[in-house]
Amino acid sequence: MATKTMKGCPVKRLVKKAYHHGDLRNALVEGAVDLMEEGQSFDFSLRDLASRVGVSAPALYSHFADKGALMVAVAIAGFQKLRAALEPTVKSGKDLSTQFLDMGQAYVQFGCENPALYDLMFASPELPPQRFVYPELKEAGDYTRGVLLDLLMRMQDEGLMRRGDVAMDGFTVWAHVHGLASLVITGRVECAQEGSIEAVPMPVKDAVRMSLSSLLDGFKAPAKA
């Protein structure tokens, strides 16, 4: 081959060395995140990932026990991305009710922009049931959930929210926004023309704000004038 020699050192090998020695583990995780962001599919094959990274498929098993272990690492990266997306909304200095709605909107928006990653983190059975074996995953999730719990405690302190079990109310809020994100992402609520929800003709983000307002005010309250 023409690339075989160059100053006595094969170019091909120089290029390849980058993947051989630079840690393949991170390259695989980053490549997987990229594939999930690009792909219209919620899944990807290890063979696709391997060829994109420039390595054979079984090479993965030098760094991960199986596909599930890889997916756990990807999900951890996802939790960091999500936290980065949520944090600005609770540091805007706006009033806390607005921060609450902003955070919910940012959460659903993250899901819409990273549907496969979101599904992996919060819904897919691809994260194995034995995933509690990976404590880093639970830590990453708890760290992200902390953004919400901190806000709820501040709302309690300012009298914007009833006193009570913050963990329970956090679970309620989480379930609520997760339900919104899940239904939109999986297409159970169809988006008619751009950004509007079936039978609820308004952009997704407005629907999220309105829905979360119901959670603050309660259905029993009279509708606002």
Next chain:
Amino acid sequence: MATKTMKGCPVKRLVKKAYHHGDLRNALVEGAVDLMEEGQSFDFSLRDLASRVGVSAPALYSHFADKGALMVAVAIAGFQKLRAALEPTVKSGKDLSTQFLDMGQAYVQFGCENPALYDLMFASPELPPQRFVYPELKEAGDYTRGVLLDLLMRMQDEGLMRRGDVAMDGFTVWAHVHGLASLVITGRVECAQEGSIEAVPMPVKDAVRMSLSSLLDGFKAPAKA
């Protein structure tokens, strides 16, 4: 074989005829529902289904265009099951707020008892994006959703719920209970010892009632004494 002749008619063929002529289509759908109810997996293979029904795998393609079309038929059956599970709760004669909580609890319970079927109906990407091609699916979903919307309208009439856009509020309630069901089913909220939720030490059904009460009363309201 010993079964070859019996009164001049092979027994084997007598038994097989049932599947050959009795419509295979329904047998496949029912078999698929059974597989989803039994299986710990959210998915099943067409080969498993075919062998259970006693037929070769490609036989399926005489009745369905592809696996997606089969899954649509299964989901339709699921919506009928769900409606049957919800309807008693809104015909109990109890006060409407109780009916509201009962229905939400029955919804989540249906998901917990039929996780694979629920996932197919409300979350899985296995229902193809072009599923609006199947109008029966939308009809089945709308028919089931009607149970909720009817209740919300009755609540409005009795002054138990603010006036407003019933479709929008129905969407909010649906997203809320779907979020609860999804997180529990997919194990994102771990069940510590029997029936209790992580960091929310109460049975699932109690958590659902408490969470939905928040939606009725609103977070701003003072907690009940």
Next chain:
DNA sequence: ACCTGAACACCGTTCAAGT
């Protein structure tokens, strides 16, 4: 019209072998 057996292009994973 309905079903079968063989085949195709995939998939995750294993394993002996190379460096």
Next chain:
DNA sequence: ACCTGAACACCGTTCAAGT
């Protein structure tokens, strides 16, 4: 220690052929 090529047991689907 890290990676490869060949192979294994799957998968959904196609297709010619049988009845």
